[in-house]
Amino acid sequence: xxxxxxxxxxxxxxxxxxxxxxxxxxxxxxxxxxxxxxxxxxxxxxxxxxxxxxxxxxxxxxxxxxxxxxxxxxxxxxxxxxxxxxxxxxxxxxxxxxxxxxxxxxxxxxxxxxxxxxxxxxxxxxxxxxxxxxxxxxxxxxxxxxxxxxxxxxxxxxxxxxxxxxxxxxxxxxxxxxxxxxxxxxxxxxxxxxxxxxxxxxxxxxxxxxxxxxxxxxxxxxxxxxxxxxxxxxxxxxxxxxxxxxxxxxxxxxxxxxxxxxxxxxxxxxx
Numbered sequence: 001x002x003x004x005x006x007x008x009x010x011x012x013x014x015x016x017x018x019x020x021x022x023x024x025x026x027x028x029x030x031x032x033x034x035x036x037x038x039x040x041x042x043x044x045x046x047x048x049x050x051x052x053x054x055x056x057x058x059x060x061x062x063x064x065x066x067x068x069x070x071x072x073x074x075x076x077x078x079x080x081x082x083x084x085x086x087x088x089x090x091x092x093x094x095x096x097x098x099x100x101x102x103x104x105x106x107x108x109x110x111x112x113x114x115x116x117x118x119x120x121x122x123x124x125x126x127x128x129x130x131x132x133x134x135x136x137x138x139x140x141x142x143x144x145x146x147x148x149x150x151x152x153x154x155x156x157x158x159x160x161x162x163x164x165x166x167x168x169x170x171x172x173x174x175x176x177x178x179x180x181x182x183x184x185x186x187x188x189x190x191x192x193x194x195x196x197x198x199x200x201x202x203x204x205x206x207x208x209x210x211x212x213x214x215x216x217x218x219x220x221x222x223x224x225x226x227x228x229x230x231x232x233x234x235x236x237x238x239x240x241x242x243x244x245x246x247x248x249x250x251x252x253x254x255x256x257x258x259x260x261x262x263x264x265x266x267x268x269x270x271x
Contacts, residue, residue, distance in 0.1 A: 003049040003212075011045045021045075021255040028181035028260070029250070043251035050212055055099055063106060070100040070215050075107045077219035078160065081201055082108060087152070087159045089195050089202055090219065093166040093242035094254035096207035097215045101162060104217075105137045110160040111152065112137035115145050146194055153198055162205070165191045166242050168259050176232040177270035180239045181246065184266045185259065192234045195226045202226055202234060204241045209252050 010016045021044060025037045032040075058066075081088045087110070092098050105112035118141045140148045145161075152159050165188055166180075174186030195202045202222045209215055222237055223229065246253045 003046075003053050006052065007046050007049045010049060011042065017256040020258060024255050024258075024260060025250070027183060027263070028246075030182075040250050041255070044253070044255050047209070047252055048254075048256065051097065051099070054097065054213065058099065066100065066103045067106060069213055070097065070103050070217065072104060072107055073216055073218045075104075075219075077203070077221065078104070078108055078110075082110060082158065085158065087149075087161070087198070087200050089161045089163070089191065089198075089200050090205050091163050091165045091191055091202070091222075091238050092205040092207060093245065094164055094257060095242065095245050096209045096252045098164050098207065100215060101205060101207065101217065102137050104160070104162070108160060110158050113145075113148065113159055113161040114139050115142060115161065115163045116140075117142050142190070145190070146197070149194060149198060161194075163191050165238060166259070167257075168261060171262055171265060174262075176235060177266060178232070178236045178239050180259070181243055183260050183263050184270065186262055187232075187235050187239065189232060189235050191238070192226070192232065195234065196229075199225075199227055204238065206241070206245060209249070 011018070018041070021041050022037060025032070025040055029037065029040075061069075078088060092101060102112070102114055114137050116139050149159065149161060167188055169186050169188050171186065176187050176189050177184050178187050179185075180187075191202075194200075201224045204220050204222055205217055206220065207215055207217045220241075222234060222241075226234060
């Protein structure tokens, strides 16, 4: 009820980032008419409001409830690496409930790391760490990621490191562009760089929203031998997997994010 009330306020009264959402949808779904774009937009805002309240609930939700609401369909995909004494890196997109993916730590014995960009507001930064820390996982800033993971590997400490890797980097830091939802975009390549440097298995986490407040997540191994791939090939594969999710159910992607803001600034060598 609270989520539905905030939806009305956010969509009809405030109109929070409605233009960004509409422009993004029209850009990547040029075949859809105005009515179809509007329907996807409304469904997205309903989901967006649900996620806000799920984030708040994360402060108090019980372990029993989080495991009931965010189910891993094939935890054995991770367990096989744990048994082989092998650390793992997994990627996911801003899709469905990536925040609750931190509860994966409850299923395994790995040390859990989640990569994030430190928030400017110290209060909210502490709050985010507190929420995610409830699942015995540690947040590491993007600038600390390589040093932390290298040190963990050198010390023989097994870890599971999760990254939400579909953000848009600053143009001056973009080393690679790929086609994402039919549009050329710059990509973060740090996940691929780290995976190859440490020679670790790279997995993808596909999250599906079953109904309001309930999700199912499935792991799939992208590769066990990352060094066998050409530069940026793994980055492209990841974006294709996120794209496949979006096309199946577009309402659960984070359309308020300006993912395609650099579409008109593609360097000549990437065109």
